[in-house]
Amino acid sequence: MSNTQQLEDLTTQVRRDILRMVHKVNSGHPGGSLGCAEFIVALYNDIMDRQDSFDMDGIGEDIFFLSNGHISPVFYSVLARAGYFPVEELNTFRLINSRLQGHPTTHEGLPGVRIASGSLGQGMSVAIGAAQAKKLNNDSHLVYSLHGDGELQEGQNWEAIMYAAGNNVDNLISTIDLNGQQIDGPTDVVLPLGNVKEKFEAFGWTVVEINQGNNIEEILKGMAVAKSKTGQGKPVCVLLKTVMGNGVDFMMHTHAWHGKAPNDEQLAIGLEQNPETLGDY
Amino acid sequence: MKTYTNTGNKDTRSGFGAGLTELGQTNEKVVALCADLIGSLKMDDFKKNHPERFYQVGIAEANMIGMAAGLTIGGKIPFTGTFANFSTGRVYDQIRQSVAYSDKNVKICASHAGLTLGEDGATHQILEDIGLMKMLPGMTVINTCDYNQTKAATIAIADHEGPVYLRFGRPSVPNFTPEDQTFEIGKALQLTDGTDVTIVATGHLVWEALEAAKALHEKGISAEVIDIHTIKPLDDEAILKSVAKTGCIVTAEEHNYLGGLGESVARVLALNHPAPQEFIATQDTFGESGTPAQLMEKYGLNSASIIKAAEKVIQRKK
Numbered sequence: 001m002s003n004t005q006q007l008e009d010l011t012t013q014v015r016r017d018i019l020r021m022v023h024k025v026n027s028g029h030p031g032g033s034l035g036c037a038e039f040i041v042a043l044y045n046d047i048m049d050r051q052d053s054f055d056m057d058g059i060g061e062d063i064f065f066l067s068n069g070h071i072s073p074v075f076y077s078v079l080a081r082a083g084y085f086p087v088e089e090l091n092t093f094r095l096i097n098s099r100l101q102g103h104p105t106t107h108e109g110l111p112g113v114r115i116a117s118g119s120l121g122q123g124m125s126v127a128i129g130a131a132q133a134k135k136l137n138n139d140s141h142l143v144y145s146l147h148g149d150g151e152l153q154e155g156q157n158w159e160a161i162m163y164a165a166g167n168n169v170d171n172l173i174s175t176i177d178l179n180g181q182q183i184d185g186p187t188d189v190v191l192p193l194g195n196v197k198e199k200f201e202a203f204g205w206t207v208v209e210i211n212q213g214n215n216i217e218e219i220l221k222g223m224a225v226a227k228s229k230t231g232q233g234k235p236v237c238v239l240l241k242t243v244m245g246n247g248v249d250f251m252m253h254t255h256a257w258h259g260k261a262p263n264d265e266q267l268a269i270g271l272e273q274n275p276e277t278l279g280d281y
Numbered sequence: 282m283k284t285y286t287n288t289g290n291k292d293t294r295s296g297f298g299a300g301l302t303e304l305g306q307t308n309e310k311v312v313a314l315c316a317d318l319i320g321s322l323k324m325d326d327f328k329k330n331h332p333e334r335f336y337q338v339g340i341a342e343a344n345m346i347g348m349a350a351g352l353t354i355g356g357k358i359p360f361t362g363t364f365a366n367f368s369t370g371r372v373y374d375q376i377r378q379s380v381a382y383s384d385k386n387v388k389i390c391a392s393h394a395g396l397t398l399g400e401d402g403a404t405h406q407i408l409e410d411i412g413l414m415k416m417l418p419g420m421t422v423i424n425t426c427d428y429n430q431t432k433a434a435t436i437a438i439a440d441h442e443g444p445v446y447l448r449f450g451r452p453s454v455p456n457f458t459p460e461d462q463t464f465e466i467g468k469a470l471q472l473t474d475g476t477d478v479t480i481v482a483t484g485h486l487v488w489e490a491l492e493a494a495k496a497l498h499e500k501g502i503s504a505e506v507i508d509i510h511t512i513k514p515l516d517d518e519a520i521l522k523s524v525a526k527t528g529c530i531v532t533a534e535e536h537n538y539l540g541g542l543g544e545s546v547a548r549v550l551a552l553n554h555p556a557p558q559e560f561i562a563t564q565d566t567f568g569e570s571g572t573p574a575q576l577m578e579k580y581g582l583n584s585a586s587i588i589k590a591a592e593k594v595i596q597r598k599k
Contacts, residue, residue: 057356065351106383114354116383119374125344126379129351129359132336136312137355156375159341163348167336 007216009277010081011041015247016280017077017090019270022261025094028102031257032148033074035179035214035242039146040078042219047227049141054084054111062141063130065115067123068148068177069103070259075113076100080281084112087281121154123147124174128164131172142230145174150182153191158203164235165204173226175238178213181255200237213242248273282498283473285491287455291428293485294392294449298323299428300435301360301390305331308358308439314349315362316342321451322362322392346372349387350379358439359387365394365448366407369414380444381417388438389414390447394424395535396563396580397485397573398451406568412540414446415513421466422513424448424534424542426487428456430510433464441466448484450535452573455488458508469516471523475505478591479523479530483509483542486533486561486582493587504591512542517549524550529557529594533587535577538562557597559590 014037022028044050048062066075073093080087085099092098099108103118115126127145134141151157164172176196184190193199200207206229210222222238229236244258245251248270251262262270304311305327313327314336328335338345342363349359361368368391369376380387396406415422421443425431431449438445458470472487473494482490487508494504505523509516524530530550532543543560550556563580577583 057354059355063354115350115385116378119378122343122347122375122379125347125375126351126354128344129348130354131351132348133352133355133357136334136357139355156343156347159339159344160347163338163341163344166339 004216007041007045011037012274013278014041014077015274016271018073019267021073021090021093023267026261027094028073029070029259031244032071034246035244036071036177037074038214038216039219039240040074042216044078044082047223059137059139063143065123065127065145067117067145068151069117072104075104079112090281120151121156124157124160127172128160128169131169134171143172147176149176149178150187152193161203168233169235170231170233173236175240177242178239179242179244181244183258185255197239205237206234207237209239211241213240214246285457287457289456290453291456292453293425293428293431294451295323296428296431297390297435297449300432302326303436304439310356310358311439312352312357313360314338314345316340316345318363324362342367342372343375346375347379350385353385360390362390365391365410366405369410373413377417381420386442388445392449393451394448396568396576399573400570402570403567408537408563411512411536419443421445423511424484425510426484426508427458429458429460433462437464450485454485467511467514467516469519470508472506472508475503477503477527478595479505479527481507481509481546482533484535486535489584490533490587492584496588497591515545520546520549521553524554524556528598531559531587531590531594533561535582536562537565539565557594559594561586561590
């Protein structure tokens, strides 16, 4: 699928899935999920060269790691709609005995998930390990990862960032969701990140900026550039500027919906703003 | 009673290094990661022979554990190497989420465990690592007693699917188990037959338990020594079978009594066959600088302490 309209339609449906999932269990993280919907939809349906069936080792295909595991609603919705598991299973999000745990895990055997995430700051190291395994296996496919911007406050990231540059892990594209928000408020207030671009560059990464991270065309263009920079001795960082809560007007531009579910009335408004495209689960 | 011969003191970490060297030749899936302690962990040969499968990660243990988890995705069998303290407490959450909860086939290999790394003192002497690791669901915990056993265990864990914590040490200690042994995870080794007291020991304390049994024998006390190299899963059957015969037990380990082998044994007994137990272990304390021998004496982790504990526990039967 590479038609922009199709990707946009899918994104709209994914937004509905996110809202309905978190509303049903009155918990979960809609803000960051909505902010990354276009990116993950584009990743799974255009950017990545992946196989239809799931194999943990992912040999001979591009693979993705979600480090900021709390945006599981968007991850689950995109995985289900990519065919990894039945869309109806989204109904079980955060319920007892579900494979769709609050944060993604391999522990329940959900196809599409390769690592548990939730405790922040661990995904880049895992992605680097998987990228090194690809090199050992002479597998020229790429490893993608996604990280929250607040997540960069975790020190392990900087160990990983230093390692990847120092060891020419150039089959890795790590994307930072720069929405400027975290649970307690704007990142600039909680713990300023400084100039993220300059930091990655100072560590020796190639940085690609996508300034409209909620625009499918811009994402596709930017990620094509990112891909073209792989294989040149440096890891690639994509700075994806997104709006938290994108696509639901009252959730946008605030950290208030980081980890809060909409009530019945709010759900109705959110769904009205995102009419059904591919069919609700 | 059966006696054992020390074929010459050797460090258990060199057993690990030798095992890893062999695995490098026999198993192409094995990769190794080290956090700036290649010499201390005896990983030099693996690095030299297989530079493409060796990852020097620098002083960055959290990244090392995460990378190891990632390397399993692609079919590799990663062995991480650093000191026990930096292999466990420092990276507990990384092991918990990226390795244990994620069911990754990572082998966490930890040297300099316990007091016997000596002079570096308490910052480097971890006495809590067995507890930390055994509490993680799905984690196998192994603490080997000599060079030969450590080498055999290193080779054996490569064939075990799932996360493993392999604990060994720095000092030269008696090497007395067979060179050609097959290491069976989870299988206790009965070293001597006895009827008066069971002595269950792990790691460096196994030799001390054998020395204690010899001395007890001269006093007319028959001690059954069991080498528990695998603390999890514990060989309940071997322990219960022995205690059914002796009626009492001494556990011996280079670890805090909280969270160690002793507590695991106490649970097995409480559930199946309550019996008097004495604990040779550190008493909820940090270590300190000193020679290994001085430290083991000061903290009561030697054959003299085991003898006293055996005599005491036998009294408690009456």
